[in-house]
Amino acid sequence: MRLLSALTVVFALTPPAVRGEPPEKPAPKKPTLHIGDPAPPLRVSKWLTGTEVKAFEPGKVYVVEFWATWCGPCLGVMPQLTALQAEYKDKGLTVVSVTVKDEKNSAAVESFLNKRGKRYAHTFAFCEERATYDAYITAAGLAGIPTAFVVGPTGKVEFMGTSLELDLVIPKVMAGTWRGQPDIDAVRKECARFGSIMVKIATDPAAALKEYAAFEADHPKLTAGYYYQFKKLQFLMQGKKYDEARAFTAELIRSGTDTKNTVLLNCVQLCWSFPLTNPDKKHPDLVLKAAQAVLKVEGDRDPESLFNVAEAYAFLGDTTRAGEYGRKAVAAAEGSDRKEYEEQLKKLLEK
Template sequence: MKIYAKALSVLLLSGLSATGLHAQAPAPPVKDLGEPAPALTVGKWLKGGEVDGLKKGKVYVVEFWATWCLPCIAGMPHLSAVAHEFKDVTVIGCSILERKTTDLATIEKFVAGKRDTMDYHVAVDDGSKMADNWLKAYGERGIPFAFIVDKQNRIAWAGHPMNLDKILPQVVSGKWNVEKAAADRKDMQRLSKIDGNEVVTTLNKYMGRPGNPVGALARIDSFLKVEPGLKYYPKMGHFTFVALAKTNEAKALPFAKTWFEANNDAPSYATVTDAVNYLEHPSPEMYAFAAYCYQAQIDRYPWSMDLKVTYKAMADLYKKGGDEKKAAEFAKKSDAAPAGRPAH
C-alpha cells in the first residue's frame, strides 16, 4: 500500500492521472459562420503571387486540397472557372494534410504540372496552421473544402467547392444572409450527427435479404415526424430508397432523383447500383436507372472507376431490363476499355 501511495503521489505531482494519462483540456468550441476570418498563415506561395492578408472590402475564396486527393484534383478546373468568372474575387487554393513523404518540392512540381487547370493563387500550409485554424476550427475534416470571406472580413459560407457558383454571387452582391446561413449550418451539423448515428443504428436492423422494409418505412416516418429535415440526408436517404425499392418502386425512383439533387456535392449513386442486385423483381426502369447511376459515377468520378468492369455491369443491367441494343453497346465498350482504374 505504501508503494502504491508513493507511486500515486508521483503521478499526481507529474500531472498524470492514476491511469497514466495526461489530463486533457476540453476541445475549443467549433467556430460559426459570421466570425472574423482566420489569418492566412501559409508556408509559401507557389502560384499567382502572394496574397498579403485578407482585406476588408474584398471577397475571397479559400479552398483546401492535397496532392493525394483525387476529388480535389478533379475540381481544380472548376475552381479556375470560378476565378475567371468572378474577376474581383481572390481565389486561393492551399495545400494541407499532405502525407509525410510529400515534401515541398513534390508539391511545387505538382502545381507546375497543372498549368491552366490551376489558374488561381496557390499556397502550401505552414505546418498545420491553415488546417488547424480554418478547416478543423470549423469542425471539418475532409477535403476538398472551401470558405468564402465576405467584404466585412467574416466567414460567410463554408462547404464543398462545387457549390461556390450558387453562393458566391450572393456574397459579392451583398445579398447573402450570414446570420441565416450560420443558423442553417448549425442545424445541418446537428442533423448530420443524428443521421450518422441514431439513424444508422436504428434502421440497420431492418435491412438485409429480405429484411423488413415495411418496418423500416414505419420507423422512418416516426423519425421524420420529429425531425422532418432529415428526409434527404445521406443515411436517411439510403435507407428510404432501399425500403421503397423493395415495397413501392414507383415511389423509389423519383425519391432517389430528389435525394441526389439534395446532395449534389456527393450523391450516393452506389446505393442504387448496390440495391438493384438484391431486389426480387426489378422493373426495366429500375435496371435502366441503375445503369444511369453507373454512368453518373463515371462522369463525376472517372478516377475511381474501372471502366471495363463498370461497362460490363451496365451491359448486364440493360440485358436484364430487356434493352438488347444498350446491352450490346456497353458490352462493346467494356471489351474496348482498358483494365483497371485510370492512371494519375
Template sequence: MDNNPHLITFIKMKIQKYFRSTILLAGCMILAAMTFAQDKVTLKIGDAAPELKYAKWIKGTPVKAYKKDYLYVFEFWATWCGPCKAAMPHLSELAKKYKDKATFTGINIWEKTGDKPYESSLPSVIKFVNSVGDKMAYNVAADNNEQHMAKKWMIAAGQNGIPATFLLKDGKIIWIGHPMALDSIMEAVLDGKYDMEAYKQKFEGMTVKNEALMAKFKALEPIQKAFQAKEYDKATAMIDTADATDPYVSLQLKVLRFQILIGQKKESEALDFAVNWVKENKGVGGSIAGVILGADSLSPKVYLYAAELGKDVLNEEGVVTPLVHHFIAKAYGKAGDLKTAIIEEEKALQGAKDALKEGKFIGSILDYTVTEFETSLTAYKKEIQK
C-alpha cells in the same frame, strides 16, 4: 506498408464509397487530422480569418490583404483526395466566372510525409499542380512545417475532412462547406440574400455532431499506436473491447483488425475475415485489396484474392479504371503471375493515355502517371525474361 500515393488514393476512394453508403459524408475523413484534434472549436462563422502562413505560394499571386466588399475563397485539398480533385474543374469555372468579384486559392494540407517535415511534400505537390495545369485555374499554396493552415484554419474550425471551402468577406469567415455548394452561396452573398446568422446556427449544430464523432475517433488512438508499434496482441485486445456502434469507428476497427492479421501473417484467418466482411458490404473490397497490396512476402493466394477484389471494383460507378488495372497488375505481379500482370498493366497504360486525351479522371491520371505505368510494364517484361 507501401506508401505509394496511388495506393493511398485507391484506399481512400473505397473508404469514401463505404461512408456514402452508410452516412452522408461531404469529404475525405482522415485519421491524420486527429493528430491536431482539440476539445472545442475556436474558429467560427463571423470570426476574423486567421493569418495566412504557408511554405510556398505555388501558383498565382499571393493574397497580402483583403479588399473591402470582395470575396476570398480558400479551398483545402490534398493530392490523394479524390473528391478534392473532382471539385477542381468546378472551382476553376467559378474562379473564371467571378474573376472580378472573388479570388480563389487552393491550400494544400495533410499530405503523407511520415516522419519527414511537411515541406518535404513540396516537390510532389508542385509536380501535381504543374501536371493538372488549367484544370486548377486558380491560386495554389502549400502548408508549412508547422502545418499552420491545417491547425489554425481547418482544425480550429472543426473541419476534419477535405475538401473544405472557406468563404471570406471583409476579412471575416462567412461560410464553410463543400466546394460543390459554393456557387449558390456566392450568388446569394453577391445578391445580398445570404443570411450569415442562420448559417452560423446551422454550422454550430454540425460542429457539435462533428466534435462527438472526433471524440470517438480519438478513442482509437491507443489502438493505432499499438498497431504501429507492432504490438499486435495488445491492439487486438483493445479492438475486442472497443465501442463499434458508430459506422465510421466500426469501419476503422475492421481495417485495423485486418491490417493486424496481415501483419501477423495469419493469412487463412485474414482471408476468412475479409471474405465475411465483403459479404456484409461489397464496398470495402478496395480497402481490403489496398491493405494486401501494401504488404510484402504474402503467399500468392492472398495476392490473387486482392486481384479478384480489384476486378470487382472495376464494375463500380465512378472508379478510376486505369488505377484499378494498375493495382490488379501489381497483385498478379506479387503473386508471381507476370504474364497476367503484363496484360493488366497494358490496360492501365492504355487507359491512362486515353484519359489524358479525353480529359477524364482529372487529378487522378496525370502525365507522370503514364510514365509510372510504363516503368511498371517494363519491369514486368524484364522479370518474365529472367
C-alpha cells in the same frame, strides 16, 4: 494508395468528403473560430500558382479551401473551384486552394501542379507549417478535407463546410444576399435531404430516384458537380435502370474528358465494375471506355491510368491486354511504386 482503390470509400460518404488530417494533430479543443469572426491571415510558405493573397481586401470575397494530393474528392472538386473562379473573378472572387506539408505531399504538390496545374485557373498555396491549417480547420473544430471557408467582403468568415457545398453559398455571397446562419441552416437542410435519398436508394430505389430528380431540379448547378453526377449514376444502377445509366455514362465520359476530371471518370469505371452497383456485369464495355478516357487525359506514361486500363481489360476477361497494359504501368512507374505495380499486376493476372 491508387486513386481508383481509394475511391471505393466515396460510395459510403455523407457528406461528400474524406476525413484526413496532417500528422501531429493537436488534442481536440473547443472551437475558437466561428461564423462572423475575422478570417485568420494566410501564412503561406509558397504561392505556387495564381494571385498571392497578402491580406483579405475589403469588398472582395475569398474561398480558402484545404486539400491534398492524396485526397480523391479534393481532386474531383477542383474543376468546380476553377469554374467558380472563372464565373466570379471579375466580380471580386479569389479562390485559394491550400495544402499543408506532410509525408505524403511535400514533394507531390509541385509535381502535381507541374503536370495538372494548367487545368485549374485558381490560386494554389503551399504551407510548410500547420499554422494556417490550425487557424482555420483546427480552430473551427472541423476535421477532414476538402473543406472550404468563405471570407466575405468585410473580411469575416461567412461559411465553413465541404467544398461541394460552395455552389449553394457563393452566388448569394457575391450577390450580397447571404443572411449568415439562416442560409447556413438551409444548406445543411439540403445536405440532409440528399443524405436521406442516399439511405432510401437501398430500400426503395424508385422513390429515391424520384426524390433525386426533384433535388436535381431544385439545384441544377450543385448537382452538375462530379460527386452528384456519379451518385446519380450509382442511383440509376442500383435502381436497375441500366439503359438509362448507359446513356448517362456517355454524357459523363464526354464531360469528364472535356473538363479533364479524371476522378469523375474513375468513378464511372468504378460504378460499372463494382458488384454492389453492377452485380450482373451489364454493359462491361463501359468499364474500358471510362478507363481509356482517363488514359487519354493523363497520357500514356501515367502508371495509374495504364493500370486502370489493365484492370478494365481484366474485367472483360482479356488477360492478354490486361497483361500488356499492366506491364506498361510497371515500366512507367518510378521508385517504390514500380514494385507495388508489379505486385498488383501479379494479383490481377492470378484472378
